[in-house]
Amino acid sequence: MHISAKVKEMEFSGTMKIAAKAIELKALGINVIDLSVGEPDFPTPQRIKNAAITAMEKGYTIYTLASGIIPLREAVGKWIKDFTSVEYKANEIIVSNGAKHSIYNALQTIVEKGEEVIIPAPYWVTYPALVELVDGVPVIIDTTIESGFKISPTQLRAAITPKTRALILCNPSNPTGSVYSKTELEEIGKIVLDYDLYVISDEIYSRLVYDNFEFVSFPSLSSELKKRTILIDGVSKAYSMTGWRIGFAAAEKEIISAMGKLQSHMTSNPSSISQYAALEAISGSQDDVKDMHKVFSERRKFLFDSLCKIDGLITSNAKGAFYLFSDISHFIGKSFDGVTITNSYDLAMYLISEAKVVTIPGSVFGTEGFIRIAYATSMENLVEGVKRIRIALEKLF
Ligand SMILES: Cc1ncc(COP(=O)(O)O)c(C=O)c1O
Incomplete structure (x- = not known):
């Protein structure tokens, strides 16, 4: 079998291991909140x-x-x-x-x-x-x-x-x-x-x-x-x-x-x-686009305000897309239950196993010390997701 060097060297998407862990938990019937998604959750109009x-x-x-x-x-x-x-x-x-x-x-x-x-x-x-x-x-x-x-x-x-x-x-x-x-x-x-x-x-x-x-x-x-x-x-x-x-x-x-x-x-x-x-x-007619925009706007406001209330997390007040990027460096070196957080990947994995919330580590995007949190999901999921993130982060010391 031969695979060209160019394709061999190409990396699979860095989100794959995170997604695999989330799928594993979902298969066990666990209620996982997915804040990693990169696509709108609305049906096509x-x-x-x-x-x-x-x-x-x-x-x-x-x-x-x-x-x-x-x-x-x-x-x-x-x-x-x-x-x-x-x-x-x-x-x-x-x-x-x-x-x-x-x-x-x-x-x-x-x-x-x-x-x-x-x-x-x-x-x-x-x-x-x-x-x-x-x-x-x-x-x-x-x-x-x-x-x-x-x-x-x-x-x-x-x-x-x-x-x-x-x-x-x-x-x-x-x-x-x-x-x-x-x-x-x-x-x-x-x-x-x-x-x-x-x-x-x-x-x-x-x-x-x-x-x-x-x-x-x-x-x-x-x-x-x-x-x-x-x-x-x-x-x-x-x-x-x-x-x-x-x-x-x-x-x-x-x-x-x-x-x-x-x-x-x-x-x-x-x-x-x-x-x-x-x-x-x-x-x-662009009415449906305006409706979706309004919903994203409300979710963004909620998510930004509530992430800002979490001690140690610093979130960029970004004005576009459907993502927020939060600085998690405060939690590096902290531990819970024998698990020590050494980088953004560890933190994202910890949030999956402890909070049952999926986010994407900044390392995937070439920047350590952050996680990406998407608001392309329902307000109900965002409310529950942020609550779980807060509780899990409070356990780290
Ligand atoms: C910045 C950016 N550009 C382009 C795309 C790709 O869009 P499409 O689904 O139309 O290929 C994405 C999808 O995630 C994106 O985030």
Whole structure:
């Protein structure tokens, strides 16, 4: 048997052991509260499901253009413009099998072997894995809770070398929920232009921003920066459509055309039925999106306020996505019942066994000393989950 070195060296998702432990407890009939999830807990809105059924009935069950049906690409252009004022034509947009696939296509299209791609940590685990897959080199910039988990201009300049090709910006961020302000983005933008970098701006959580925080889309900063940006978005998070596998990229038409060529050989088009569902999602009534946003906003407020009341836990007041990132360093070195916490993984495992609550250790996202707590679950689960976390943490001494 032979497995290529590239795939052999690729790591399984760091959440697997945590998930396995949670599944084991659930199988024993134990009531486990899962605050590790990375997808909305709402059903896909009925109007979207209906559009998929209609598409099937109309016979839209065959290949489409590899880069996606024109009506959807036009609708994505309008959807982006209405939200960010940035204009993209249909030939500047590609529809992929999820935003993850768009990011892969983008990296494969712009990165040469050995070129560097800057990734701020904590990062979504897929970024470094995909950079390595395309023979690029991930260059990690560490951020802190004090900076709201955002990179500074000084850090960015220091990380750039003659080999730097791109920066991946996750805004709003998975795992921290942090969102960059316009001024912060402008500072990054100046450096991007100075060094002629590309920015892969992953804005998949951009419609999930709370407390009236003004979201600014990277390509909206200037026409020069729009040329340097590959914008990533999709329907997975805002429309609760993770299983439908539809994501988008928008960029200069030469880049999109090259990404389309790649996609045509790798997967052909994304599911025709899902494309019609996505068309309804973004161009139909947006009331359901507003309703989901309202629920997330209430959950976020509850979760942040109650985590702040737990002694020793410091939680970042992040304004986006559906995650909070809490500093657990106070508990490092403490023990209960013969178990000593030496890192974030130990703490996450302790919370599973002692509190029956699943969170994700920061180490998975390249940052020790934190856990990610998701609020993509019911208020009832959040109330019970926070109570259990508090009781378990109080036992550590
Ligand atoms: C930051 C970020 N980008 C992209 C994705 C992928 O989205 P999709 O399901 O559309 O591939 C995720 C999913 O977890 C994510 O957290």
